[in-house]
Amino acid sequence: MVFQNTFEKIFYxxxxxxxVEEKIIELFPDDKIQSPVHLxxxxxxxxxGICNNLKQEDFLFSTYRSHAYYLAKGGDLKVMFAELYGKSxxxxxxxxxxxxxxxxxxxxxxxxxxxxxxxxxxxGAALAAKLLNKxxxxxxxxxxxxxxEGVYHESLNFAGLHQLPILFICEDNxxxxxxxxxxxxxxxxxxxxxxxxITTWELYEGYDLGKVDITARLAIEAxxxxxxxxxxxxxxxxxxxxxxxxxxxxxxxxDTTEYNLWKxxxxxxxxxxxxxxxxxxxxxxxxxxxxxAENSPYPKLHDLYLGVI
Numbered sequence: 378m379v380f381q382n383t384f385e386k387i388f389y390x391x392x393x394x395x396x397v398e399e400k401i402i403e404l405f406p407d408d409k410i411q412s413p414v415h416l417x418x419x420x421x422x423x424x425x426g427i428c429n430n431l432k433q434e435d436f437l438f439s440t441y442r443s444h445a446y447y448l449a450k451g452g453d454l455k456v457m458f459a460e461l462y463g464k465s466x467x468x469x470x471x472x473x474x475x476x477x478x479x480x481x482x483x484x485x486x487x488x489x490x491x492x493x494x495x496x497x498x499x500x501g502a503a504l505a506a507k508l509l510n511k512x513x514x515x516x517x518x519x520x521x522x523x524x525x526e527g528v529y530h531e532s533l534n535f536a537g538l539h540q541l542p543i544l545f546i547c548e549d550n551x552x553x554x555x556x557x558x559x560x561x562x563x564x565x566x567x568x569x570x571x572x573x574x575i576t577t578w579e580l581y582e583g584y585d586l587g588k589v590d591i592t593a594r595l596a597i598e599a600x601x602x603x604x605x606x607x608x609x610x611x612x613x614x615x616x617x618x619x620x621x622x623x624x625x626x627x628x629x630x631x632d633t634t635e636y637n638l639w640k641x642x643x644x645x646x647x648x649x650x651x652x653x654x655x656x657x658x659x660x661x662x663x664x665x666x667x668x669x670a671e672n673s674p675y676p677k678l679h680d681l682y683l684g685v686i
Contacts, residue, residue, distance in 0.1 A: 378658070387429050387586050388644065388651050391421040393659045394445045395645045397454065400663050401444075401461070402622040409671075411463035412474025417445035419584075419616040419639065423548055424449040426589035427516060430597045434513040436484045436502050438495035441476035442615075443488035446518060452480035454662060455669040464673035470683055471676050484513075493519060493526035496545075500532045503541035507604070514600045515543040522553025524566055536606040537573035544600050545570065545608040548583075550615045555630050570608040583613035584642045614639040 380386040398416045405414065417424065420442070428449035431437065439446040447457060452468070460467025461475055468479055476490040486502065489495050499517035506513060523529055524547065536543050547566055551558045567577045576599065580592045589611065596607045616636070618625040626633050640646055 383429075383590070384587060385651065387422075387425050387590055388648065389655050389659075390429070390449055391425045391586060392645055392652065392655055393662075394421045394424065394448050396656065396659050397448065397663055398444055400667065402617075404667070405622045410461045410475075411471070412461055412476070413620050414444075414461075414475045414622065415440075415442040415620050416617045416622065417442050417615070419643070420548055420550065420613045421445055421645065422586045422589045423546070423583055423593075423611050423613060424518075426586065426593040427518070427546060427597075429590055430594045431516065432513065433483055436486050436499070436506075436513060436515045438486050438499040438502070438515070438517045439488045440492075440495065440519055440523070441488055441490045442520070443476060443478045446488070447478045447480060447485055450480065450485040451483035452478065452485055454666040456480075458666045458670035459673045462670040462673070463675065464670055465676040465680060466669070466673040470680055472684075493523035493529050495519075496523065496532045497528050499543060500536050500541065503536065503543035503606075504539065507539070507541055512601075513542075514597065515541075516546060516597075517543065518546040518548060520553070521547060521549040521551065521558055521562075521566065522556075523547075524569075525553070525561060533570060533573040533575060533606075533608075537575050540574075540605045542600055542604040543606050544596055545575070545606065547608070547610045548613050549610060550613050552615070552619070552630065554619045555625070555628065557630055567608075567610050570610075573606075575606045575608045577608045577610070579610040579612075581612040582642070583611045584639060584644070586644055616640075 398418050401414055404410055424445035437450050456468045463471040465471055477488055479487045496517050499515050503515040567579050571577050578592055578596050582588050596609050600607050
C-alpha cells in the first residue's frame with residue numbers, strides 16, 4: 378500500500394482496526410468466535426499513534442482490549458482471526474482467544490485478562506534492556522482502572538527509581554468496567570505519575586489522529602534518547618460495552634451527549650473521503666482472514682499439552 382502522506386498511513390491503520398472489529402461484531406452472534414471480546418472501537422487512534430512511532434525491536438505489552446495493538450504493531454490478521462475461532466493456526470493454537478493475543482515476531486510480548494498484570498512484565502523487560510545495554514525501548518498500555526492496582530504503583534516506583542527506558546501509556550476512557558472514574562479516584566493520574574520521577578505528557582483529544590501521533594512521537598523519542606521513564610495520559614472513549622459487541626448507553630453510567638460529541642470528532646466517521654478510498658481494500662483483506670480461520674483445523678487432543686512444561 379502506497380500512501381500520499383503520514384496521515385493517510387495512520388488513518389488506514391486506524392480504519393483497518395475499526396473494520397476488523399466491526400466484522401467481529403457481525404460474526405460474534407453465530408458463536409464461531411470462541412472467546413469473549415473487548416472492543417477498541419473509539420480508541421483506535423492511540424494504538425496507531427503509538428505503534429506508528431515504534432521500531433519492530435521495541436517491546437510492547439498491552440491489555441485484554443488487545444485487537445488494536447496487535448494489529449497496529451504488525452500482528453498477522455489471519456492468525457488473529459484463527460485464534461478468535463479457536464483454531465490450531467491461531468497465534469496460541471486456539472488456547473488464548475481475544476484477551477491473550479501475542480506476536481513475538483514483532484515484539485508484541487503479550488496481553489492479559491488480568492488488570493495491570495502486564496505492567497510489571499514490561500518493567501522487567503525495561504530493566505533487562507538497561508542491564509544488557511540494549512537500544513530498544515519498552516511500552517506498556519493500560520486503562521485508568523489499572524492505576525488502582527498495587528502492582529501499578531510498585532512498577533512506576535521501580536521504573537522511576539532505576540530510571541528505566543519505558544513508556545507508560547494510560548488510555549483513560551473514564552470507566553473501569555462499569556464504574557465511573559469520579560466514584561473511584563480522588564487524584565490526578567498525571568500528578569501521581571510525576572511523583573515517581575517520571576516525565577508526563579497528556580492529550581485530551583484522543584480522537585485526533587494527528588495530535589496522538591505527534592504526542593506519541595515526542596514521548597517515544599524522549600525515552601529513546603534519555604533512556605528514562607515517561608508517561609502519557611490519553612483521554613479516550615469506548616463506544617461499545619466493556620465486554621461484548623453491544624452498546625451500553627441505556628445504563629446510567631453513560632451520557633449519550635458525550636457519546637455523540639465524541640463521534641462528531643471521530644475521523645473514522647467524519648472523513649468520508651478516506652473511508653471510501655480505503656474501505657474496500659481493507660474489507661477484502663478481512664474476508665480473506667475470516668476464510669482462513671473458517672478453513673483452519675481445530676486443535677487435536679494432543680495439542681492440549683503444547684507449551685505445557
